[in-house]
Amino acid sequence: MEAEQGFSFLSVGTAIFNPSASRTYVSLPCSSKLCRALPVSDCRSGCEYIYSYGDYSSTQGVLATETFTMGEGVLVPRVGFGCGVSNQGEGFQQAAGLVGLGRGPLSLVSQLRIGRFSYCLTRLDETKTSPLFLGSLASLDIMGARALKIRVTTFALNDDGTGGLIIDSGTSITYLEFEGYRLLKQALLSQVNLPLGDGSSVGLDLCFQVPLSPENYMAADASSGQLCGKMMGSSGISILGNFQQQGFHMLYDPEGDNLSFQQTRCDQL
Incomplete structure (x- = not known):
C-alpha cells in the first residue's frame, strides 16, 4: 500500500x-x-x-x-x-x-x-505540532553544502552490526565517532572566534564563554554562563540526535538509500 x-x-x-x-x-x-x-x-x-x-x-x-x-x-x-x-x-x-x-x-x-517518508521537528520551546509525511507527500527541494573530509569508513556499518550512524529523534544530543567528531570540532573552532569554556558541569566538552542563541548546536549552562556544543564523541556507534534535527525537514528514501534535509519552518509545512 x-x-x-x-x-x-x-x-x-x-x-x-x-x-x-x-x-x-x-x-x-x-x-x-x-x-x-x-x-x-x-x-x-x-x-x-x-x-x-x-x-x-x-x-x-x-x-x-x-x-x-x-x-x-x-x-x-x-x-x-x-x-x-x-x-x-x-x-x-x-x-x-x-x-x-x-x-x-x-x-x-x-x-x-512506504517508499519514502519525512518529518520536521518543531523546536522544544514551540507548542505547534511536528508533521510526519508518508508516501508521495514526502518531498523537499534539495540544496547542496560543503562537506568535511571525513573518511567513509568512519560512519560505516560493520559486518557484525556495530558502527554506522543512527538518526534518532529520541536521543537529544549528537554523538559522533571520535574521528568524525574531532574534524567537526576543529571546523567549529576555526569559525567561532570565542574563548573556550569548561563544560564538565554539564558533561559537554565544546563550550564558549559568550551568551549566543543556542538553536540547534549549543546548550546554555545558566550556572556558569557558558554555551556548550550539543554533541559529544563516541566509540562504536554514532547518533544524530533530535536537537540537530529541530527546524529541519528530514526526508528519508530507504529505497534509494538517500537522506536529505533542509532548514525550514516546520509549522508551515
Missing part, C-alpha cells in the same frame, strides 16, 4: 489504551510473521515481547494488530504494534508510545510499504 496522505502526530500525553474496548484489536499468535521478527519473544500467552532501545528504555507486552486513524480520518487496518504493559524510560513518560521508522519488518513504514 502506497500512502498518499500526510500525517501530523499530536501530543496525546500518557493515555492508557484498553484493548477490551476495541472491536478491531487482535492479539497476534507466535506463528505470525511480525512475532517471528521480534528479537525476544515468549509464547506463554500470545506473542509476548520484550523490546529495548539505545537510551536503555524498554517495553514489555503483547504484540497485536489494530486499526489506526491517521491524518484526516484515514483508517489503516491491521497495523502491528506492541501493547505495552510494562514500559520503562523517560520516552514513555512524555508520550503514549513510540513509532518505529526503520528498515526492519516491525516498523510502521515497513508495514505500510
Whole structure:
C-alpha cells in the first residue's frame, strides 16, 4: 500500500489504551510473521515481547494488530504494534508510545510499504505540532553544502552490526565517532572566534564563554554562563540526535538509500 496522505502526530500525553474496548484489536499468535521478527519473544500467552532501545528504555507486552486513524480520518487496518504493559524510560513518560521508522519488518513504514517518508521537528520551546509525511507527500527541494573530509569508513556499518550512524529523534544530543567528531570540532573552532569554556558541569566538552542563541548546536549552562556544543564523541556507534534535527525537514528514501534535509519552518509545512 502506497500512502498518499500526510500525517501530523499530536501530543496525546500518557493515555492508557484498553484493548477490551476495541472491536478491531487482535492479539497476534507466535506463528505470525511480525512475532517471528521480534528479537525476544515468549509464547506463554500470545506473542509476548520484550523490546529495548539505545537510551536503555524498554517495553514489555503483547504484540497485536489494530486499526489506526491517521491524518484526516484515514483508517489503516491491521497495523502491528506492541501493547505495552510494562514500559520503562523517560520516552514513555512524555508520550503514549513510540513509532518505529526503520528498515526492519516491525516498523510502521515497513508495514505500510512506504517508499519514502519525512518529518520536521518543531523546536522544544514551540507548542505547534511536528508533521510526519508518508508516501508521495514526502518531498523537499534539495540544496547542496560543503562537506568535511571525513573518511567513509568512519560512519560505516560493520559486518557484525556495530558502527554506522543512527538518526534518532529520541536521543537529544549528537554523538559522533571520535574521528568524525574531532574534524567537526576543529571546523567549529576555526569559525567561532570565542574563548573556550569548561563544560564538565554539564558533561559537554565544546563550550564558549559568550551568551549566543543556542538553536540547534549549543546548550546554555545558566550556572556558569557558558554555551556548550550539543554533541559529544563516541566509540562504536554514532547518533544524530533530535536537537540537530529541530527546524529541519528530514526526508528519508530507504529505497534509494538517500537522506536529505533542509532548514525550514516546520509549522508551515
